Amino acid sequence: MAQDSVDLSCDYQFWMQKLSVWGQASTLETQQDTCLHLAQFQEFLRKMYEALKEMDSNTVFERFPTIDQLLAKACWNPFILAYDESQKILIWCLCCLINKEPQNSRQSKLNSWIQGVLSHILSALRFDKEVALFTQGLGYAPVDYYHGLLKNMVLSLASELRENHLNGFNTQRRKKISLPMSAVVCLWLRHLPSLEKAMLHLFEKLISSERNCLRRIECFIKDSSLPQAACHPAIFRVVDEMFRCALLETDGAPEIIATIQVFTQCFVEALGKENKQLRFALKTYFPYTSPSLAMVLLQDPQDVPREHWLQTLKLISELLREAAEDQTHGSRRGPLESWFLFIHFGGWAEMVAEQLLRSAAEPPAALLWLLAFYYSPHDGRQQRAQTMVQVEAVLGRLLAMSGSSSLSARDLHTAAGQGTETDPRAPAQQLARRLLLHFVLWAPGGHTIARDAIALMAHTAEITHEIIGFLDQTLYRWDRLGIESPRSGKLARELLKELRTQV
Numbered sequence: 001m002a003q004d005s006v007d008l009s010c011d012y013q014f015w016m017q018k019l020s021v022w023g024q025a026s027t028l029e030t031q032q033d034t035c036l037h038l039a040q041f042q043e044f045l046r047k048m049y050e051a052l053k054e055m056d057s058n059t060v061f062e063r064f065p066t067i068d069q070l071l072a073k074a075c076w077n078p079f080i081l082a083y084d085e086s087q088k089i090l091i092w093c094l095c096c097l098i099n100k101e102p103q104n105s106r107q108s109k110l111n112s113w114i115q116g117v118l119s120h121i122l123s124a125l126r127f128d129k130e131v132a133l134f135t136q137g138l139g140y141a142p143v144d145y146y147h148g149l150l151k152n153m154v155l156s157l158a159s160e161l162r163e164n165h166l167n168g169f170n171t172q173r174r175k176k177i178s179l180p181m182s183a184v185v186c187l188w189l190r191h192l193p194s195l196e197k198a199m200l201h202l203f204e205k206l207i208s209s210e211r212n213c214l215r216r217i218e219c220f221i222k223d224s225s226l227p228q229a230a231c232h233p234a235i236f237r238v239v240d241e242m243f244r245c246a247l248l249e250t251d252g253a254p255e256i257i258a259t260i261q262v263f264t265q266c267f268v269e270a271l272g273k274e275n276k277q278l279r280f281a282l283k284t285y286f287p288y289t290s291p292s293l294a295m296v297l298l299q300d301p302q303d304v305p306r307e308h309w310l311q312t313l314k315l316i317s318e319l320l321r322e323a324a325e326d327q328t329h330g331s332r333r334g335p336l337e338s339w340f341l342f343i344h345f346g347g348w349a350e351m352v353a354e355q356l357l358r359s360a361a362e363p364p365a366a367l368l369w370l371l372a373f374y375y376s377p378h379d380g381r382q383q384r385a386q387t388m389v390q391v392e393a394v395l396g397r398l399l400a401m402s403g404s405s406s407l408s409a410r411d412l413h414t415a416a417g418q419g420t421e422t423d424p425r426a427p428a429q430q431l432a433r434r435l436l437l438h439f440v441l442w443a444p445g446g447h448t449i450a451r452d453a454i455a456l457m458a459h460t461a462e463i464t465h466e467i468i469g470f471l472d473q474t475l476y477r478w479d480r481l482g483i484e485s486p487r488s489g490k491l492a493r494e495l496l497k498e499l500r501t502q503v
Contacts, residue, residue, distance in 0.1 A: 008051060011044050012064060019073035028284060031079065031234055035192060038083040045074075045089040052096035057107070060097060068097065068113070075117050082190035087121060094118060185229050195235060198224060199242045206259060214476040217262050227266035231274050233284035236267070244340060254469050257343050264344040265480075268298060288337050293319040297345040302481045310355055310364075316348055317366035324373065325381070339377035347477050349374040353438045356395055363395055376427035390417075390428040391435070398439050407445040409452030412436065418457060430466075433457060437470050441488045450491060454499075464499060471496040 018041075022034050052060055052067075060067060071093055074080050081087045094114050099107040188195035202224045206212060221227060230236040243260050250256050286294045296316055304312055324338040342349070352367045352374075368388040372379070376387060397415040401407060416436040423429065440446035440453050458464040471492050478489060 008047055011047070012070070015041060015044055016066065016070050019070060019077070022077060023073050028234055028237065031189075034077065034079045038079065038086070041074075041080065042084055042086045042089065045086060045093065049089055049092050049096070052093055055096070057097055057099045057110075068110070071097075072117060075121055078186075078190045081121065091118060091121060181225065181228055184225055185232055185235065188229055188235055189232065192238065195229075195238055196242070198226060199239060202226065203246065206255075212255075213472050214258060214262055217259055218266065221259075221263050221266050227263060228270045228274075230267050231271050233280050236285050239263075247340070254466065257346065258469065258473060260344055261346045262476075268300065286341060289323060289341050290319065293323060294341070297341070297348065301347060301351060309351060310359075310367075313348060313352055313355065313370065314364060314366045317370040320373065321366075321369060324377075335373075335377045339373065342374060346374070350473065350477060353434055354442065357398065357435065357438050357442055360399065363392055368392055371431055372427065375430050379427070387428050387431070391431050394428075394432045394435055398435060398443075402439070402443045402445070404445065407449055409449045409456055412439070412449065412453050413456045424460070424463060433463070433466070434470065437467065441474070441492060447487065447491055450495065451498075454495060458499070464502065468496065468499050471499070 018033075018037065022030050051063075055063065064070075071090060074086075075090055075094075080090075094117060098111055098114055102108040102111055188198070202220060205220050206217060226235075226239055230239050243256070243263070247253070247256050247260070282291045282294045282298070293316075296312065296319065299312070301309065320338055320342060324335045349370065352371050356363050356367055356371075365388070368391055369384070371391060372384045372387040376384065379387065394416055398412075401412065401415055413436075416432045417429070418432065418436070436453065436457065440450040446453075454467060458467055475489065475492050475496070
């Protein structure tokens with residue numbers, strides 16, 4: 001028992017210091033630290049309650065003179081109140097401090113203070129001012145009103161579902177209680193499991209729905225409220241980390257990359273609508289990259305004049321290469337971290353291929369590096385340089401054929417290096433296919449042989465799905481940027497429809 005008493009006193013000092021730090025600043029770091037320690041703090045509260053319930057109020061304050069300060073700090077911390085049984089245990093601890101028969105003004109004041117803290121805990125979920133005034137006028141205490149309101153809401157929903165069932169309506173469509181966005185953000189900030197559940201629900205919808213096009217994925221993402229809530233950096237970081245895990249678990253599946261890109265577009269739109277001036281610094285959203293790189297990537301291409309696209313792409317390549325190849329800033333900054341940032345804004349990478357194919361000038365090394373890095377971030381400098389040489393050779397052959405009056409799908413296929421025994425999953429081969437697909441959509445004579453060229457390429461189910469993904473992403477991006485030509489757009493839609501019927 002003596003050892004337990006010593007341990008509790010040591011723990012008491014540790015948690016008193018922790019609560020003081022958590023209460024002084026509400027930064028992302030303090031929030032993360034709080035969440036990491038919630039289970040341990042709850043266990044400490046249990047031990048504290050076991051000790052307090054054996055003492056009277058006077059003995060409690062002799063043993064722990066600042067117990068009221070410790071409990072107050074905990075009661076005003078929303079993360080602690082939202083975690084598991086911490087709220088209930090805090091109430092037990094506070095009740096141990098109450099003097100059943102106060103003997104002096106100090107004890108009476110203490111009782112009043114405890115009642116105020118208990119009221120704060122029990123009415124943590126507040127309604128608007130008008131409702132509060134109305135219920136007070138009727139003589140209801142807030143706690144009584146909330147309980148009655150919840151009971152009536154549940155009874156109302158149950159009655160409505162029962163009536164729908166009797167009338168033959170589909171009862172699988174449960175009534176959705178919609179909360180204002182501010183309430184959703186508060187919920188997800190205070191209860192991380194509910195945020196994780198929302199993300200898992202989104203993944204389930206994406207997996208269970210067949211033939212997801214990017215427009216459909218965009219609807220799923222917007223309906224989830226995640227992009228709007230992610231305007232708060234703490235929520236964005238959790239969502240982004242779950243996307244990272246999904247990407248690693250699927251070995252960089254193109255479907256996950258496309259979903260991340262659509263989510264990022266929705267997030268950037270929500271950020272712009274919420275406030276023209278960023279409420280939080282970009283560093284809080286992307287802590288492992290330079291603010292200048294994040295700022296350039298966050299630009300919507302449709303807001304950049306077309307004559308400046310090439311210049312912007314060169315700047316992105318320069319900043320990204322500097323970040324990816326710089327080894328002086330620790331392990332969290334490197335090729336994979338830079339690549340993960342870049343794939344959020346993959347539309348810029350697709351613009352690189354279009355820029356290269358629509359220009360007769362010698363391809364800039366910066367753009368070749370950007371493509372090689374996007375498709376193979378694991379490569380070292382020497383291997384990436386080799387990929388750049390291979391891509392440049394393919395690009396040269398395709399451009400040389402663009403003015404030919406007698407294009408054939410077989411010649412195009414050979415020019416792109418698709419007839420060799422090389423592994424089709426190799427980065428250079430993936431890049432060559434992308435360039436070939438862009439070529440048949442943009443080149444003057446490409447439309448006439450597009451079907452034959454794609455038929456030669458799509459000799460495996462994996463490559464067929466890759467082509468479907470490319471066409472879907474291209475149409476989605478053209479629609480957003482308003483750069484679709486009537487002829488190319490019609491061809492891409494026809495090809496997409498035909499390929500989907502084949503799988």
